Amino acid sequence: MSASDAAVFEATPRPVVSRGNAYPASFELPTHQHRRGQLLYASKGTVAVTTPFGAWIAPPERAVWIPSEIPHAVRMIGAVNTRSVYIEPEVTGAAGAACRVIAVSPLLRALLVEAVHVPREYDTSGRDGLLMALLVEEIGRAPRVPLDLPLPSDPGLAALCARFLEHPNVVEGIDAWADRLGMHRRSFTRLFRRETGMSFAQWRQQACLLAALPRLAANEAVTEVALDLGYESATSFSTMFRRALGKPPSDYRAA
Incomplete structure (x- = not known):
């Protein structure tokens, strides 16, 4: 995502937005940060996230929660397909204010895969709005997995x-x-x-x-x-x- 694309994406007038990306093996995203909180899930491959406070790694069936405004870099281990969810700070709820690795349940995985097909400016009162609201709820309920290193x-x-x-x-x-x-x-x-x-x-x-x-x-x-x-x-x-x-x-x- 270019800087201009990221700005448009961040400014989307919806509480939750989602995006999918494909990266080649060993690709690295340099240190950056988002105004929204981000859940980073690799549907294929493994991702390693580093911040000034520690390192987190998400192998299959795991995802990394990155709170808003936290500087972070991402390294792809193997070819990686990601599904990312970006959540406005006021609706992150139980997702938390600290980085963590979470377990991805079958329901959460299905929601993450489906969310990338939701239109950017979806109907918040319709089916897509309900899907995104449930996605936020499941992220907050997901158990933490001890895959961090301070x-x-x-x-x-x-x-x-x-x-x-x-x-x-x-x-x-x-x-x-x-x-x-x-x-x-x-x-x-x-x-x-x-x-x-x-x-x-x-x-x-x-x-x-x-x-x-x-x-x-x-x-x-x-x-x-x-x-x-x-x-x-x-x-x-x-x-x-x-x-x-x-x-x-x-x-x-x-x-």
């Missing part, structure tokens, strides 16, 4: 986190990080939790999980992904994965 604002810690995200490894130790910042372990632990809201071990595991999802979506072997991330075996990786997401990693591989 990023610290402390410059030294942020640099270490960025380096780790380039080469995540589950065996990397907290003492090495503390040494790099010239801190005692206890002080580092307090700083890390204050900056991210998570323990170092929790954050490290979550980073590895988010790194694994795109690779699984690209149909890489579970064993190869597990060993690259520092797990002793595919079994130990699969145990962590199932505990976190309720499904084995094989379920996230491309058919």
